[in-house]
Amino acid sequence: MGVTNGRVSIGKRRLGAALALLAALAWLPGAPADDALPQRWVSAGGSLSEWVVALGGADRLVGVDTTSLHPTFLQDLPSIGYQRQLAAEGILALRPDLLLGSEEMGPPPVLQQLRAAGVRIETLSAQADLATLEDNLTRLGALLGEPQRARQALAAFRSRIESQQAWIAEAQRSQEAPGVVLLLGHPSGSAMAGGRDTAAAWLIEQAGGRNLTRHSGYKALSSEALLALDPDVVIFTDRRLLEADEARQALMRQNPALASTRAAREGRMVALDPTLLVGGLGPRIPEGLAALSAAFYPARSPLPAEATPDR
Amino acid sequence: MNPAIRPRSLFIALSLLLALALWGSLALGPVSLPLGDTLQAALRLLGLTLGGSELNQAQLIVGQIRMPRTLLGLAVGAVLALCGVAMQGLFRNPLADPGLIGVSSGAALGAAIAIVGGAAFGGIPEAIAPYLLSLCAFVGGLGVTALVYRLGRRDGQTSVVTMLLAGIALNALAFACIGLFTYLADDATLRTLTFWNLGSLNGASYARLWPLLLVTFAVAFWLPRRARALNALLLGESEARHLGFEVERLKRELVFCTALGVGAAVAAAGMIGFIGLVVPHLVRLLVGPDHRILLPASMLAGASLLLLADLAARLVLAPAELPIGIVTALIGAPFFLYLLMRGR
Numbered sequence: 001m002g003v004t005n006g007r008v009s010i011g012k013r014r015l016g017a018a019l020a021l022l023a024a025l026a027w028l029p030g031a032p033a034d035d036a037l038p039q040r041w042v043s044a045g046g047s048l049s050e051w052v053v054a055l056g057g058a059d060r061l062v063g064v065d066t067t068s069l070h071p072t073f074l075q076d077l078p079s080i081g082y083q084r085q086l087a088a089e090g091i092l093a094l095r096p097d098l099l100l101g102s103e104e105m106g107p108p109p110v111l112q113q114l115r116a117a118g119v120r121i122e123t124l125s126a127q128a129d130l131a132t133l134e135d136n137l138t139r140l141g142a143l144l145g146e147p148q149r150a151r152q153a154l155a156a157f158r159s160r161i162e163s164q165q166a167w168i169a170e171a172q173r174s175q176e177a178p179g180v181v182l183l184l185g186h187p188s189g190s191a192m193a194g195g196r197d198t199a200a201a202w203l204i205e206q207a208g209g210r211n212l213t214r215h216s217g218y219k220a221l222s223s224e225a226l227l228a229l230d231p232d233v234v235i236f237t238d239r240r241l242l243e244a245d246e247a248r249q250a251l252m253r254q255n256p257a258l259a260s261t262r263a264a265r266e267g268r269m270v271a272l273d274p275t276l277l278v279g280g281l282g283p284r285i286p287e288g289l290a291a292l293s294a295a296f297y298p299a300r301s302p303l304p305a306e307a308t309p310d311r
Numbered sequence: 312m313n314p315a316i317r318p319r320s321l322f323i324a325l326s327l328l329l330a331l332a333l334w335g336s337l338a339l340g341p342v343s344l345p346l347g348d349t350l351q352a353a354l355r356l357l358g359l360t361l362g363g364s365e366l367n368q369a370q371l372i373v374g375q376i377r378m379p380r381t382l383l384g385l386a387v388g389a390v391l392a393l394c395g396v397a398m399q400g401l402f403r404n405p406l407a408d409p410g411l412i413g414v415s416s417g418a419a420l421g422a423a424i425a426i427v428g429g430a431a432f433g434g435i436p437e438a439i440a441p442y443l444l445s446l447c448a449f450v451g452g453l454g455v456t457a458l459v460y461r462l463g464r465r466d467g468q469t470s471v472v473t474m475l476l477a478g479i480a481l482n483a484l485a486f487a488c489i490g491l492f493t494y495l496a497d498d499a500t501l502r503t504l505t506f507w508n509l510g511s512l513n514g515a516s517y518a519r520l521w522p523l524l525l526v527t528f529a530v531a532f533w534l535p536r537r538a539r540a541l542n543a544l545l546l547g548e549s550e551a552r553h554l555g556f557e558v559e560r561l562k563r564e565l566v567f568c569t570a571l572g573v574g575a576a577v578a579a580a581g582m583i584g585f586i587g588l589v590v591p592h593l594v595r596l597l598v599g600p601d602h603r604i605l606l607p608a609s610m611l612a613g614a615s616l617l618l619l620a621d622l623a624a625r626l627v628l629a630p631a632e633l634p635i636g637i638v639t640a641l642i643g644a645p646f647f648l649y650l651l652m653r654g655r
Contacts, residue, residue, distance in 0.1 A: 063630060081631030084499065085506050087513050089376050090630030093341035104499055108441060109514035117371050217497045 037145045038120060042094055044083040044101035046275060047282030048124060049074055051137065052100070054153060054283045057144045063094040065101075069275055070284065088113040098143065102126035102279060126280035128202045133157065133281045153283070160286035161206070163303060164293060168208035171297035178232035178296050180209035181263075184218055184274070186238065187255050193221035199277045200235075203285075207292035209233065223257030233296060234263040237274035270295040315597050318604045325611040332618035336381040337373060339622060341629035344369050353378075379515040384618045386520075386527040387512070387580045390572040392613025393534050395587030396606055400541040401565045402471060405595065408588040409573040411478045412566060413455035416485035418577040421451020422507050423492040430500045444507070445519070445578040452574035455481055460566050469562045471548075509634030510581035512621050519579065526575040530568055531610060537561060538602035545600060583636050585643030586613050596650060 042063040043049040049068035052061060063078045065086075080091055083101060088110045091099065098120045105111065105123065115121055122143065124136045134154055141150025182200040183191040193213050194200025200218075201211040212229045213221070236242060241251055248269075252259040263269055276288045294302035316324075338349045348369035356374050391409070398407040409415060425447035429440075439446075459481055463474030496504060540561045543551035552558045573587070590613045591605065598604050620638040627633055 066631075079628075079631050081628065082502065082506070084503055085511070085513070085632070085634075087341075087625065087630065087632035089372060089625065090341040090632060092372065092376075093343075093630050107514045109516050109519070112516070113376055113514070116375060117368075219494075 038097035038143060040094070040096045041098050041100060042080060042091055042096040043068055044080065044086065044099065044105050045124070045126060045279050046070070047126070047279040048100050048102065048136070048140075050282040050284065051140055051153075052144070055137075055140055055144050055146050055149050057140075057146075060144070062096060063091065067275075067279055070282070086110050088117070091119070092117055098122060100124070126278075128199050128280050130158065130161070130281075136280070157281075157283070157286060161289070164206075164286065164289055167300070167303050168293055168297070171293075171300040172208065175297055175299060177208055177210050178268075179212045179229070180204045180233045180235060180296070181212050181221070181226065181229055181231040182235040182237070182272070183221070184237050186241070187236070187251065187258055191221060192218040193226075194218055194277075203272070203276065203289065203292065204235070207289045207296055209292070209296045223255065227257045227261065230261055231263045232266075233268045233270060234258070234261065235270050235272050235292070237272055237277070239271040239273075242269055242271050268295065268298075318598055318608075321594075321598050321604070321608055322611070325608060325615065328615040329611050329618075332615040332622070333381065333385075335622050336384065336618045337377050340372070340377060340625060342368075342372055344372065349373055375516075379517050379520055380512050380621070381618065382520055382524065383512050383515040383579060384621045385614045386523050387576045387583065388586060388614040388617025389610045390523075390527045390530055390576045390613075391583065391586040391617070392590040392609040393530055393606060394569040394572045395613075396591040396602065396609050397534060397541075397565045397569050398587070399591050400544055400602060401562060402475065403545060403547075405592055406588070409569050410482070410587075411475060412569065413459045413478050413481045413485065414452040414570050414573045415577060415582060416482045416489075417455025418448040418452035418574055419508060419582060420455070420485045420488050420492075421447035421449070422581075423489045423504055424451070426500050426504050426507065427492040427496045430497070431495075442519070449574045449578040452577060453570050455485060456566060456570035456574075460563070467559070469559060471562070474566075506634060507581045508636070510583035510636035510639075511624075511632070511634050512580055513625075513632055515579075523575045523579045526571055530572040533564075534568060535603070535606045537564065538606055541602040541606075542600075581634075581636070583617070583639055585639045585647070586617055589643045589647050590616060592647070592650065 039060055040062045041052065041057065041060045043052055043061055044065040044067075046065075046067035046069060049061065049064050050070050052058070053071055053074070058073075061074065061077060063080050064074050065080050065083045067083060068074045068077075078094060080086055080094075084104055084106045086105065086107070091114060096119055099105075099111075099114060100122050101124075103123055103125060111121055122139065124139060125132045137150045137154045138147070141147040144150075182194040182204065184194065184200075185191050193215075194204075194211070195213050195215040195217050196211060197216045198218060201213075204211040212231055241247055252264060258264055270292065272288060272292065273284075276282070276284060290303055337353055338344070338346060344352075352369040352373035355370060356378060394409045395407075398409050398411060399405055401407070402411065422444055425444045429443055459474055459478045460469070462477035462481075463469050463471070465473070493501060493504065540551065540556045543554045543556050544558065544561065546554075548558050551561075576583070591609045594605055594608045594612055598608060617635075617639070620642065621635050624633045624635045624638045
């Protein structure tokens with residue numbers, strides 16, 4: 001864990017530990033006081049946990065939910081279960097000062113019990129847009145006592161998205177925006193396709209593609225409907241489907257409709273990490289977008305992966 | 312059928328089991344509290360203060376989290392087992408469970424409407440929103456059961472067989488509608504629906520508890536008074552009628568009681584399977600089919616088993632929690648199989 005936090009001095013850490021101890025001793029309803037920074041954090045949101053780590057708060061996390069999978073060391077922390085199905089006593093056993101989560105966190109009676117037990121509850125939005133991200137990072141920066149770092153992370157995120165947009169605009173001079181479909185799950189049966197109001201659609205549009213589906217949410221797409229949409233690019237959320245040649249061929253055999261789409265004929269199938277689709281914009285979004293854009297516009301050389309937000 | 316043990320020993324054993332389950336439910340949890348603190352906090356709930364030490368954490372956890380949860384488990388377990396006995400008596404079949412008359416599928420349909428519809432339309436008044444799910448589940452369970460009962464009636468007579476078949480048809484219909492709502496749901500509401508269908512005692516609070524407690528008291532008071540009539544019904548409907556029992560009224564009351572009891576339990580804790588089926592069966596194997604013993608014994612056993620299952624649900628994965636429906640089915644189903652094999 002310490003890797004992410006090399007710049008924090010030893011003295012500051014000791015102070016942190018002492019504060020945590022103090023907070024634990026003074027663990028009464030109503031405490032801790034609002035002006036003290038929360039030291040023991042439980043995070044119930046994948047992207048939020050990632051940001052906490054990116055902003056140098058990894059050693060404050062004492063528990064995470066099942067959607068907090070990145071960076072992988074978070075999976076070693078105690079798991080509080082699924083974010084909409086939290087258990088009050090389990091969380092209290094971790095003696096947290098703060099419970100961080102999105103508007104999906106619940107159930108409400110459990111949040112009330114936690115609040116009554118003096119746990120501060122911060123609800124940030126999981127909306128996938130830049131304005132929300134700015135609010136979230138500002139709040140996290142304040143809570144971590146790292147406002148400067150939060151501003152830098154936001155600026156870096158913004159500038160990467162902007163240069164990506166410029167790159168796409170440049171690429172679109174020589175190539176039309178491709179039509180794209182994102183398929184969740186294994187496409188041998190009826191895979192679920194991301195509709196127009198999903199995070200999948202947001203990612204596709206941001207990466208310079210056109211999301212072809214017209215439904216809302218994630219809905220099963222029949223083979224025939226897939227054929228009718230005839231996407232230029234198909235995105236899968238399982239890397240293993242595309243890694244080996246045999247897997248790829250097996251996939252084509254199992255789904256003849258998929259095999260006869262333009263995307264399959266031209267070999268334009270991409271894998272995307274499904275964790276990018278949940279919980280709002282996380283620090284790995286620019287990377288994911290850059291990979292998608294590179295697949296959408298193969299003729300243009302991809303943007304170098306510099307200016308990754310500080311992690 | 313020879314009872315395996317005498318009723319008195321069974322009641323003593325079940326009381327001890329219930330006391331153990333109560334103690335476990337109040338004293339154990341992901342937060343480990345010293346036993347003394349737990350006891351003092353529990354006594355303070357009753358208004359008794361021993362020693363003046365500060366017990367804020369223990370009081371909070373025992374008083375606000377474990378106690379409402381324990382009461383909820385007690386009521387849900389008791390009422391599910393009682394209604395299970397009522398259904399097995401009504402259908403004269405040890406495999407009957409409250410789901411047969413549509414109360415579970417109706418409640419699940421109500422919940423699906425509340426979860427998916429609530430998310431789609433929004434704009435539900437603040438005052439109702441937290442209770443919407445429970446309310447819809449309760450109304451759904453009652454509504455479908457009323458329909459099943461109505462379909463089973465002809466010329467002032469209730470045919471149990473017709474009711475059973477109508478129940479099967481309406482269950483299928485209700486599950487089709489649930490499927491439709493599942494299809495319409497987005498990811499988040501879908502997961503809420505899935506978890507609701509697995510049941511949980513998590514997040515119990517006194518404010519949401521009292522309707523269920525009221526119903527449980529009513530059912531627990533009323534059903535044992537019909538024990539003799541249920542015994543007569545075991546011989547057959549016409550035999551019971553000739554013995555002087557009002558069979559039509561009894562059937563109506565049993566159906567109403569089950570709809571009310573199971574409806575309230577499901578509304579408060581979601582779908583919890585196998586208690587209503589396995590517990591009466593188990594108790595019957597131990598003490599025989601006399602409802603005068605079967606009813607109170609099933610009530611005690613149901614409450615104890617549900618509390619113990621909940622204890623497992625909250626401890627196994629701590630700090631996360633397992634839905635209790637998984638625990639009851641995981642223990643209940645193999646145990647049921649064992650009973651079947653042994654009885655051969």
